[in-house]
Amino acid sequence: MTNTADKGDRLASAVSRIRGLLGEANCLVEPAAVEPYVVDFRRLYHGSTPLVALPSTTAEVSAVLAVCNELGVGVVPHGGNTSYCGGATPHAAGDEIVVGLRRLNRIRELDPANHSLVAEAGCVLADVQRAAESVERLFPLALGSEGSCQIGGNLSTNAGGLAAVKYGVARDLVLGLEVVLADGRVLDELKSLRKDNTGYDLRHLFLGAEGTLGIITAASLKLLPRPRTIETLFAAVADPEAALELLGRLRVASGDDVTTFELLPRSAVELVCEHVNPTADPLGGTHAWYVLCEVSSARDDPSLRAAIELELERALEAGLVIDAVFATSGPQREALWRLRESIPEAQRRAGASLKHDVSVPVASLPAFVARASAAALAVVPDARLVTYGHAGDGNLHFNLSVARDGDDALFLARGSDVEAAVLDIVREFRGSISAEHGIGQLKRAQLKSYKGPVALSVMHSIKQALDPNGIMNPGKVLADR
Numbered sequence: 001m002t003n004t005a006d007k008g009d010r011l012a013s014a015v016s017r018i019r020g021l022l023g024e025a026n027c028l029v030e031p032a033a034v035e036p037y038v039v040d041f042r043r044l045y046h047g048s049t050p051l052v053a054l055p056s057t058t059a060e061v062s063a064v065l066a067v068c069n070e071l072g073v074g075v076v077p078h079g080g081n082t083s084y085c086g087g088a089t090p091h092a093a094g095d096e097i098v099v100g101l102r103r104l105n106r107i108r109e110l111d112p113a114n115h116s117l118v119a120e121a122g123c124v125l126a127d128v129q130r131a132a133e134s135v136e137r138l139f140p141l142a143l144g145s146e147g148s149c150q151i152g153g154n155l156s157t158n159a160g161g162l163a164a165v166k167y168g169v170a171r172d173l174v175l176g177l178e179v180v181l182a183d184g185r186v187l188d189e190l191k192s193l194r195k196d197n198t199g200y201d202l203r204h205l206f207l208g209a210e211g212t213l214g215i216i217t218a219a220s221l222k223l224l225p226r227p228r229t230i231e232t233l234f235a236a237v238a239d240p241e242a243a244l245e246l247l248g249r250l251r252v253a254s255g256d257d258v259t260t261f262e263l264l265p266r267s268a269v270e271l272v273c274e275h276v277n278p279t280a281d282p283l284g285g286t287h288a289w290y291v292l293c294e295v296s297s298a299r300d301d302p303s304l305r306a307a308i309e310l311e312l313e314r315a316l317e318a319g320l321v322i323d324a325v326f327a328t329s330g331p332q333r334e335a336l337w338r339l340r341e342s343i344p345e346a347q348r349r350a351g352a353s354l355k356h357d358v359s360v361p362v363a364s365l366p367a368f369v370a371r372a373s374a375a376a377l378a379v380v381p382d383a384r385l386v387t388y389g390h391a392g393d394g395n396l397h398f399n400l401s402v403a404r405d406g407d408d409a410l411f412l413a414r415g416s417d418v419e420a421a422v423l424d425i426v427r428e429f430r431g432s433i434s435a436e437h438g439i440g441q442l443k444r445a446q447l448k449s450y451k452g453p454v455a456l457s458v459m460h461s462i463k464q465a466l467d468p469n470g471i472m473n474p475g476k477v478l479a480d481r
């Protein structure tokens, strides 16, 4: 028997054993049913799989992985399919089994006194937020995709999002984890403790590992008091430097309660107005840069608005802020958020785009934007720069859209040159080539040159220790298929 035939036999055997384990109803094999699981959100990859397994308990996940490990068959964990890097999409060879977590979607525990809840991996993020709200608590992870992404994916990719400036990234919001390891063993570290100083902190191995070390099946998540006062403002600012100066001032004026601080260029507002909503621009006039800022307090605090207004007046006098508007109602606040959250969709509708999810130390942002903009435009002079994002975290989506009447293919053909130029500058600033979207299959090559040899070697040792047969999300992050 040849190796290929042997591989085919092992795959067929895994498929049939898993169908027996989960039942036909929970195993998708028809091409039409499988299709949504093999195409990534950005449509960069089109993979193939003989089976999408849909377990609904940790024990079932464990049984599926045990079979795959025994037979040496690759497994691709799959949540809400919102990855930007193809992390949840199988390869085109069709030799991996997809494990969809959506049926593993219970809130196992809701404990307002402990400020925690336990959610299974397939819970949609918005449902986790709602569960917290139902007991006057906040689960602060906030993402544009929160209506469809799943908490298991958020944790596996260590998602960042729109409120990290105050609450941190996904990794910072986890008290404990339950993980099924490659060989099917269940690692039960599902504790809801604030203090547990007992050796290696294993949860952090799996947070951000993108399913390459095991499958997160449940997590104990940190909750906070639900905010009772929220002030949302949209301001035109002179430049990124002014935006950061404003951030510093608002942090102090609010008692360090800035929860969102997003930077938007004029081009992003114009793209949203042109492609999503013609009335999205909240300010008159044309300004180079804008800031969407939210300040929230757990207290009923009528003085917060006055404190922010006073600081804004000072910033206007100092020429940092050119114009500003506060949301005075729920719908107004939603409209401001919609403007920000519509940028990816507007960019999609505007034609081809090049995206770089990068971070630098917050104070270096203005210099980075100036340098990277010049470098990118030197390669694609007529492109539209759409540099926006989580300025409060030093994380920008350094994106470009094709010129209005430009040729998509010609523009995309320059993509690797633009990327090389931008990432060189990121390195100069000791920044990150992937601030919040992870590595997946998209950025494996960049990771190799970004991480030092010692870091890469430690990562390979961890992979080897936890997944010696290389079945967990093969070819993602660092494993070469």
Ligand code: 2HG
Pocket (backbone or CB within 6 Å): 144, 341, 344, 355, 356, 389, 397, 399
């Ligand atoms: C956001 O911040 C997302 O809206 C998507 O991270 C970023 O489309 C992008 O580049």
Ligand code: ZN
Pocket (backbone or CB within 6 Å): 161, 389, 390, 397, 436
């Ligand atoms: Zn983002």
